[in-house]
Amino acid sequence: MAELIERRPEGLYVPAADVYIDPWRPVEKAIITHAHSDHARPGHRAYLAHPVTAAVLRARLGAHIWVEEKDYARAFRIQGVRFSLHPAGHIPGSAQVRVEHKGEVWVVSGDYKTSADGISSPIDPQRCHVFITESTFGLPVFQWEAAPLLAERLCSWAAHQLQAGCHVVLSVYSLGKAQRITRLLNEAWIVPYVHPAVAEMSQALQQAGVPVGNFSPLSALENRGETGVILVPPAAEEAVLRRLKGPVVTAACSGWVSIRGFKRRRNLNQGFGISDHADWPGLLATIRHTEATSVRVTHGFSGPMAQYLSENGLDARPLETAFNPAEAE
Amino acid sequence: MPALWKLHSILPRPNRRTMEKFAALISQLDGTTSTQEKLDLLVRYFQSVPDRDALCALALLSGWRPRRCLNSSELRSLAAKEASLPLWLVEEAYHFTGDLAETLALLIPFPGNATPSALPTSLTEVLTTLQNLVSNPERARDFILYVWRGTRPSERFVFNKLLTGGFRIGVAQRMALQAFALSRGLDPDFVARRLGGDWNPLDMDSAFSEQDQEEADLHRPFPFCLAHPLELDDVGSLSVDTFFFEYKWDGIRGQLLRVQGRCDLWSRGGEWLNSAFPEIVEAVADLPSDGVLDGEILIWREGQIQSFQELQKRIGRKKPGPDIRRRYPAIFLAFDLLSVEGQDLRTWPLAERRRMLEEFLPARHPVLRASNLLQPASWEEALDLREKAKNYGAEGLMIKNKEAPYHGGRKRGVWWKWKVAPLTVDAVLLYAQSGHGRRAGLCTDFTFGLWHEGQLVPFAKAYSGLTDEEMEEVNRFIRHNTLEKFGPVRRVKPELVFELAFEGIHRSSRHKSGVAVRFPRILRWRHDKKAQEADGLEHLKNLALQRQPTGNSESHPQKSAGDNF
Ligand SMILES: [Zn+2]
Ligand SMILES: [Zn+2]
Numbered sequence: 001m002a003e004l005i006e007r008r009p010e011g012l013y014v015p016a017a018d019v020y021i022d023p024w025r026p027v028e029k030a031i032i033t034h035a036h037s038d039h040a041r042p043g044h045r046a047y048l049a050h051p052v053t054a055a056v057l058r059a060r061l062g063a064h065i066w067v068e069e070k071d072y073a074r075a076f077r078i079q080g081v082r083f084s085l086h087p088a089g090h091i092p093g094s095a096q097v098r099v100e101h102k103g104e105v106w107v108v109s110g111d112y113k114t115s116a117d118g119i120s121s122p123i124d125p126q127r128c129h130v131f132i133t134e135s136t137f138g139l140p141v142f143q144w145e146a147a148p149l150l151a152e153r154l155c156s157w158a159a160h161q162l163q164a165g166c167h168v169v170l171s172v173y174s175l176g177k178a179q180r181i182t183r184l185l186n187e188a189w190i191v192p193y194v195h196p197a198v199a200e201m202s203q204a205l206q207q208a209g210v211p212v213g214n215f216s217p218l219s220a221l222e223n224r225g226e227t228g229v230i231l232v233p234p235a236a237e238e239a240v241l242r243r244l245k246g247p248v249v250t251a252a253c254s255g256w257v258s259i260r261g262f263k264r265r266r267n268l269n270q271g272f273g274i275s276d277h278a279d280w281p282g283l284l285a286t287i288r289h290t291e292a293t294s295v296r297v298t299h300g301f302s303g304p305m306a307q308y309l310s311e312n313g314l315d316a317r318p319l320e321t322a323f324n325p326a327e328a329e
Numbered sequence: 330m331p332a333l334w335k336l337h338s339i340l341p342r343p344n345r346r347t348m349e350k351f352a353a354l355i356s357q358l359d360g361t362t363s364t365q366e367k368l369d370l371l372v373r374y375f376q377s378v379p380d381r382d383a384l385c386a387l388a389l390l391s392g393w394r395p396r397r398c399l400n401s402s403e404l405r406s407l408a409a410k411e412a413s414l415p416l417w418l419v420e421e422a423y424h425f426t427g428d429l430a431e432t433l434a435l436l437i438p439f440p441g442n443a444t445p446s447a448l449p450t451s452l453t454e455v456l457t458t459l460q461n462l463v464s465n466p467e468r469a470r471d472f473i474l475y476v477w478r479g480t481r482p483s484e485r486f487v488f489n490k491l492l493t494g495g496f497r498i499g500v501a502q503r504m505a506l507q508a509f510a511l512s513r514g515l516d517p518d519f520v521a522r523r524l525g526g527d528w529n530p531l532d533m534d535s536a537f538s539e540q541d542q543e544e545a546d547l548h549r550p551f552p553f554c555l556a557h558p559l560e561l562d563d564v565g566s567l568s569v570d571t572f573f574f575e576y577k578w579d580g581i582r583g584q585l586l587r588v589q590g591r592c593d594l595w596s597r598g599g600e601w602l603n604s605a606f607p608e609i610v611e612a613v614a615d616l617p618s619d620g621v622l623d624g625e626i627l628i629w630r631e632g633q634i635q636s637f638q639e640l641q642k643r644i645g646r647k648k649p650g651p652d653i654r655r656r657y658p659a660i661f662l663a664f665d666l667l668s669v670e671g672q673d674l675r676t677w678p679l680a681e682r683r684r685m686l687e688e689f690l691p692a693r694h695p696v697l698r699a700s701n702l703l704q705p706a707s708w709e710e711a712l713d714l715r716e717k718a719k720n721y722g723a724e725g726l727m728i729k730n731k732e733a734p735y736h737g738g739r740k741r742g743v744w745w746k747w748k749v750a751p752l753t754v755d756a757v758l759l760y761a762q763s764g765h766g767r768r769a770g771l772c773t774d775f776t777f778g779l780w781h782e783g784q785l786v787p788f789a790k791a792y793s794g795l796t797d798e799e800m801e802e803v804n805r806f807i808r809h810n811t812l813e814k815f816g817p818v819r820r821v822k823p824e825l826v827f828e829l830a831f832e833g834i835h836r837s838s839r840h841k842s843g844v845a846v847r848f849p850r851i852l853r854w855r856h857d858k859k860a861q862e863a864d865g866l867e868h869l870k871n872l873a874l875q876r877q878p879t880g881n882s883e884s885h886p887q888k889s890a891g892d893n894f
Contacts, residue, residue: 139418141422141426141435259435281438282814308414
């Protein structure tokens with residue numbers, strides 16, 4: 001019997017509705033879980049997404065794209081198949097996609113996390129038969145320390161460096177992580193200077209009604225002649241470092257830098273394991289909450305995670321996709 | 330305990346929670362790449378803890394490994410059980426992070442914030458407890474679980490390092506020594522000699538005996554004279570007669586001291602090597618007079634100098650047994666004499682020192698030998714000597730100004746090293762394997778192939794040579810072009826071409842290709858070449874033929890010039 005969601009060369013596909021979810025090649029109709037670049041690619045004829053995601057998509061891919069907006073938990077039908085979006089807690093606007101057809105329910109998780117970040121709607125796991133889960137951090141070495149503890153550590157380190165006369169360059173993804181960190185810093189009375197790529201995302205989110213905190217453009221730093229905390233996307237870090245004058249310390253906020261090898265490879269002074277993905281316990285808890293008996297694992301450590309779930313009595317299989325968790329978000 | 334440290338109780342030091350200080354030190358060292366900052370952190374740490382803790386830390390940072398009370402597979406099982414995970418998943422996680430101590434620290438569920446730390450009070454206490462549990466694995470398990478359950482991951486990591494041994498965290502032994510010495514107002518070389526022997530920080534009685542600082546100074550090496558890479562422009566206009574020419578051997582540079590009858594062998598890196606190379610120390614002890622020799626420690630067998638790999642088999646042993654000594658006999662190949670009978674010769678011209686050296690060394694001594702002086706008649710002949718150096722296992726030539734005094738450090742115009750240009754081929758990337766440690770999660774071990782009868786035959790593995798950016802790019806390629814996976818190894822689409830350099834080629838029946846290369850490394854990525862344009866195995870074999878030693882023992886430099894051999 002045909003499956004409700006299958007993997008096509010273009011991406012995850014719902015044959016009964018003729019629609020794709022986060023496809024990596026251009027298609028007619030694409031439901032987008034969230035606006036990170038490995039999930040939301042250019043070139044589809046029609047997009048469907050949460051209103052916040054839609055706003056960011058227009059900023060990233062151009063105002064001309066056709067996007068249909070759907071709020072969380074509002075069911076809609078495509079060719080008789082029942083769909084709904086539900087919060088994934090990953091970044092503002094991020095959604096799980098619930099698909100129901102002839103009594104069978106599948107959920108595509110997109111990227112998700114289980115802890116609150118202050119700007120995204122908290123994850124709302126859905127009961128389903130088949131759960132397609134991400135596994136970016138699907139190894140048991142990934143366990144996040146409590147978010148307030150990490151926030152406190154980041155802010156006191158940054159404040160200390162500023163006082164010591166150093167610029168602090170924080171490498172963060174421009175969408176989601178940057179705004180989350182901005183708000184953390186604001187709580188310690190620090191207003192970060194942000195790279196234009198970050199500013200663009202913050203403005204798009206702000207217009208969509210997301211509270212993104214106070215920030216200044218990077219250009220303002222140069223005029224002021226004082227030290228500052230600077231948020232840059234990883235790709236722009238080197239260019240920014242080259243332009244800065246005076247002593248600089250660097251850090252990254254990402255789940256990867258909780259591993260020493262990663263911190264060293266990137267030659268960072270500090271790493272803060274602040275992640276927008278679920279850690280190992282978070283992945284397991286979410287899978288349990290869905291009560292799914294069948295799990296497809298994508299986006300990360302799909303092999304080991306699927307094997308572990310199988311050994312624990314689930315019908316679990318890895319599902320190869322073209323998402324690239326090690327690089328993208 | 331007898332008076333071990335002169336400065337033992339000068340500073341009042343609060344003895345509270347010093348294990349936490351050690352854990353904090355390790356985290357802080359991790360957070361900086363600046364040498365000065367590391368040194369400052371170390372000095373501050375050493376000053377803030379009691380002597381015994383400081384000694385333990387110094388020993389650990391210098392490579393001392395406490396005896397293990399559980400081996401690594403017992404630790405893995407214990408952690409797997411504690412975290413309720415299957416053992417294969419623990420292995421998988423270990424493979425990913427590349428560090429056992431870290432993997433186990435992260436696997437165990439974290440304690441709540443309110444839990445008081447279960448970390449023992451001092452580093453000494455932890456190490457003593459572990460030592461006492463060496464033959465009591467059941468109690469050891471209890472102790473380890475108790476600590477694991479009550480520590481944060483960063484502390485747990487440091488604790489696990491004590492369990493697994495090996496504190497390689499980017500602090501050079503030399504730096505740790507220097508910091509320790511600074512914190513106690515001692516001379517670093519004095520401390521170094523004490524650490525060089527068998528030394529257990531938990532057992533200070535045998536560690537440091539009363540030692541006069543000034544006397545200790547006498548038994549230290551002089552600052553080493555270092556060589557510059559040679560540019561022909563530097564010297565080409567001068568007559569070859571201005572210089573001494575010697576082969577440059579790949580060994581351990583060292584100074585061999587016999588001062589007031591006492592003998593010490595030091596490496597250039599400041600390591601005290603008396604127990605590693607006892608035959609060399611015994612040989613110099615038998616000499617009738619005092620002197621300080623500069624030279625190279627090498628393995629000598631079957632009438633010739635052996636490769637650095639052979640020497641490495643010996644370096645691994647802190648105290649080589651008779652069997653190892655017989656299989657890897659060491660010599661000291663002296664090329665300079667820096668003092669004799671207490672008289673400093675360093676201001677003398679090299680030619681004079683060389684004359685003194687030849688007088689100083691006994692003729693045809695099996696262990697203490699003088700380097701051979703080569704005598705090219707022209708720069709063309711010198712170039713030819715350099716090209717042939719590889720045939721004898723040498724790295725190239727050393728060229729030294731006959732008139733120059735012995736200069737500590739790297740001063741221009743005194744000594745040059747002239748290395749042989751490496752051999753190169755263009756090869757295709759065939760397999761990739763993920764690495765450990767710094768590049769965890771990335772493929773860093775690559776296997777390359779050359780064409781043979783229309784197929785690519787693997788012939789060399791290489792690890793180094795790419796920048797981080799190139800590494801990322803190659804890994805991107807690998808992720809999208811993996812044809813097959815077996816365990817950690819991926820077979821990739823044969824598409825990328827790299828220029829590989831290596832130091833030598835020899836025939837090998839153990840290799841599929843029939844040849845083995847030494848020190849293969851990636852020279853550059855040939856974006857401009859397609860796989861079809863890579864070199865063939867025949868090309869490599871031809872290179873090998875051109876470099877083949879003649880096999881004629883008369884042409885061996887150690888015999889032809891053989892005045893001292
Ligand atoms: Zn993603
Ligand atoms: Zn994402």
